[in-house]
Amino acid sequence: MKSYIINSNNQIELIEKEIPSIGNQQVLLKMYATSLNFRDLLTVEGSYGGKGSTGTIPLSDGVGVIEKIGSEVKKFQIGERVCPTFMPGWIDGTYTKEKARSALGAGEVQGVLSEYIAIDESALVKVPEYLSNEEAATLPCAAVTAWFSLFVSHQLQPGHIVLLLGTGGVSIFALQLAKTAGATVIITSSNDEKLAQAKKLGADFIINYSKTPDWDEEVLRLTNQNGVDIVVEVGGANTLNKSLNAVKYSGTVSMIGVLTGKESNVTTGKILSKKIKVEGVYVGSRKMFEDMNLAFQQNQIRPQIDKVFSFLEAPQAFEYLKSGKHFGKVVVSISERGQ
Amino acid sequence: MKSYIINSNNQIELIEKEIPSIGNQQVLLKMYATSLNFRDLLTVEGSYGGKGSTGTIPLSDGVGVIEKIGSEVKKFQIGERVCPTFMPGWIDGTYTKEKARSALGAGEVQGVLSEYIAIDESALVKVPEYLSNEEAATLPCAAVTAWFSLFVSHQLQPGHIVLLLGTGGVSIFALQLAKTAGATVIITSSNDEKLAQAKKLGADFIINYSKTPDWDEEVLRLTNQNGVDIVVEVGGANTLNKSLNAVKYSGTVSMIGVLTGKESNVTTGKILSKKIKVEGVYVGSRKMFEDMNLAFQQNQIRPQIDKVFSFLEAPQAFEYLKSGKHFGKVVVSISERGQ
């Protein structure tokens, strides 16, 4: 079979490999499609943290069909279409150090940019049938992250105001989920076209942060100086202070991103005086993925795909993601079969 | 001014009264409209529990305009349109015995079926402008109860399945709120026309419990034998066992109603083996009302009004509610002024 691995030049490289054998509680998945996250860029470039990833198959997100099952597999059958979960070790319950280490496509854990993968049945979720393979491939990391942030770390209610920073994968899924849940959405971008697209998807207010660098003050103006209920903080270290300003008293800031850095000067005094909850969100459990799928199914939410690359064009997909031109997800198709 | 009081024959009676004087922290409200709840029937009939209500002005729900303010009133101004809260003593936080006793229109606490009322400013909420007076008058009890049940006692998420019993005021508000929040709704009634109306408002599944007396089994069938996430239990004692059967493991049953009685034979073993949360819901706090209004405003939810009676027809409004023919709310209009 063909797989990509991360080579010692911090690039992905196509290689030939044996189709992996499976354990008793595992399945063999023929991959249909995969999608890219900003984290995958960092991993290939060697700046994601944790152990080096040289020799590892990259990417966490994908969808495939079960071609073989181990002797003790109980819940799944050959022919079913499934996504692997981002962290196979995190089924449900409390997040721990051990569960974190199971994340696919980084360190020594093989990812999904491969024609076949072997994976535990406990790390699989069925995906709603109405989704195409390309759409289904976008769910495991970005969509689950948005779900965790809005509905687990925060308890989003109709009427809440959500602030989204930029129009990357997590933000666009958060936009769609927040609108599905009856919330108000404010979204920022430096690009008017992307803001127009966000508006089409339901965003209530848009802010071009190039033209309005004090976007936090604009958020306060839009919210009658109260601030928002939750910020889905994908920016990271260098947007955090503005997020702390834009969120209301007793509000939530979901720490998700490292786009603008992993450390920065933070006005911690504001966390205290406004009683803000700043909580880390790192993708999520299989349970969250399953819950989210019910929301997708019921509301027929369609993932926003910017561009689909072929398996051989995977390196270009990485380049494209890096360019920041995308709105929504960048997908790599692997197998023609399927829907 | 004219007011209705509950007389010793368990009927409402129109009387003449002095317009009440107001305290320093109170306002004088000229009432526009009021609405009826099942609880008001029980109160007039003397079977609501608590102290007798003879001599008391009935009804908890209404909307009016501020005509006068006390010397220490800070947040409200003359001319603003507001609803009194169901329990003036419950602003926010934990529900207590003392707060429960402040409920309007029962025992010794005067209600709102009156041309004027005096009320603490801390017991007022502004209502969304897009609502008519008749619509706004329906919110304080039934809508807040539905909100408390779905979003405070339970944490409703898109994709959750909600079971609603009947098409009374609480159920219809719960239907509208649940659909706004991206949930799936199953609703029961003994009346096909009402079920058709519920379908128009977004209900996903309908069950005529006259034709399908084992509606709990039908709910299990519709949910792949899993059961629903939450039952908004307005039926009370005599529907509870079926609700315990229809709810899923780790699910929620919101105990709201006493329509079918206040005590009954209950299979408590099921609460334990399925780890069900049966939680009482008694209207709610001012904070919940305010949060709910944001949801109404953002999603332009329109309360379902079955019929509007004039002030002089108030006794007929009670009769009509008792007949059970209504779908949604029964309103009594008081003043022509306003929207």
Place this chain on the structure above:
Amino acid sequence: MKSYIINSNNQIELIEKEIPSIGNQQVLLKMYATSLNFRDLLTVEGSYGGKGSTGTIPLSDGVGVIEKIGSEVKKFQIGERVCPTFMPGWIDGTYTKEKARSALGAGEVQGVLSEYIAIDESALVKVPEYLSNEEAATLPCAAVTAWFSLFVSHQLQPGHIVLLLGTGGVSIFALQLAKTAGATVIITSSNDEKLAQAKKLGADFIINYSKTPDWDEEVLRLTNQNGVDIVVEVGGANTLNKSLNAVKYSGTVSMIGVLTGKESNVTTGKILSKKIKVEGVYVGSRKMFEDMNLAFQQNQIRPQIDKVFSFLEAPQAFEYLKSGKHFGKVVVSISERGQ
């Protein structure tokens, strides 16, 4: 090896069996000691619900030493002393129908009243070293149930008031845990000697319910008419109404027991008017067991053992439990080895 099974006469019977073989992710446990719960009585008598248990090894609770490990076992080693969890399928997170079905010693799931058992490593917890084998054998069902009730279903804080019904295993563990957590404890019994023992373990108030049949009113008197924060409801259907009376507004009733029946006439109106949370508690997850062990370790809590029977006396242990004479736990010792 020797094991007991439930025979078709609803009695336990000693038989000879092959030592079970283990799967790749399993261990072989040589059992040191086991303990009995009221549920085991019901199971043997065939009245526990679920499928019949004829041919099944009874008992869920025990401790043993690992004698063999499967090829894929990662966290445990030969020679370690461990308890199996009550529901091997419930590691952490949400309780489900599937997890419920994995409970040991009932239906078709083999229990621990046996010289050896084979069990998944994911269903094991290490036990604090300071505990004897007899003490450790009492933890999996009764102690975890008490933990779940006080610290998961409820969030017990210093200063809360806990009401315990009777002096069975769950109640005594709840007494010890509640006192460790700085709470006030009220406990009932029909036996003055047992009440004196409870007092020695720290109970603040005792009520002999034979002499004070309206024990709920006595609880109200002791709490300044406010009621308690939580009732650990081991009585079940026929004590529930009194528990609903004895708990305060916004309080918790943990539904645990079926001692007095599985269904009864319940004043559901009180659940609503007092906003009581009645929540089922069914033992708990491995995570709860692990958390509880940290509490035991830190506070050196010693399980109360009433009587220890030898392996051959196991039938007498069942008789003794049935007699209701015990205070704390009834233990069956299996192997002389160990601590």
Place this chain on the structure above:
Amino acid sequence: MKSYIINSNNQIELIEKEIPSIGNQQVLLKMYATSLNFRDLLTVEGSYGGKGSTGTIPLSDGVGVIEKIGSEVKKFQIGERVCPTFMPGWIDGTYTKEKARSALGAGEVQGVLSEYIAIDESALVKVPEYLSNEEAATLPCAAVTAWFSLFVSHQLQPGHIVLLLGTGGVSIFALQLAKTAGATVIITSSNDEKLAQAKKLGADFIINYSKTPDWDEEVLRLTNQNGVDIVVEVGGANTLNKSLNAVKYSGTVSMIGVLTGKESNVTTGKILSKKIKVEGVYVGSRKMFEDMNLAFQQNQIRPQIDKVFSFLEAPQAFEYLKSGKHFGKVVVSISERGQ
């Protein structure tokens, strides 16, 4: 009467004033004793944030006896001993901007370093009788902050591990409350004598951070590299990174303090990868104070008082607090009367 005010030289100054008149819902309190918090130092020095405090009576914490009651006061009587709450506007429920502004002894809100104060009855709590006036005076800010952190922001359970930074007022109350609740406590200080005192109060592990500057690594070593469940972060900006290192995955960091600054370089990446909850804690509501008093009463916790100054020595009390020599609370006694 005599009161201190903050003068334009950022010092406190004794003045003569009229005894304040009271509103209908207010009481007149003759103050027995008051206590100092680090916040009061910042306020007098003009660096606490918010509006300038010149002319304002300082201090939030104190206890007194009711000498007069307004015509509408319902819950309190002349002769009762009570504490004002830190934020009179925060009774219960959600913390808001408006509630924050009601904090005593800063900005334009008069404090308690005065022979008499007038205050709303809704801002009073009775204090346990076993406490002396000096002890009772220490509760409103530091003890409630510790309570909020451990039992509201976090849900402390027996067996949890708590990390306390330094031996100031909040830390020592947190130490006593955590031990009351059956938790393990690790505490730091640069002073071996203070660490010895902490040990006497029950601290399980002590770290001298002068001798062990990498105290976060020492905490990891003590906790088997897992980290603690909660850090009561009174240090603020410049200790936060070490706290983020010392807390476990899914742990809580309560942001309380500004001792080391209000902003600093923070490794936000760690919040994300470890899913840490960093939540601001700003004293607390009246409800929290009342709940906490029940815990004090039940467990007879005695506040640690370092030194008591007379009313005329109040300036020296501020100097002493500034010196950092104290262990526990610094008190100013006002009236000789009382216990």
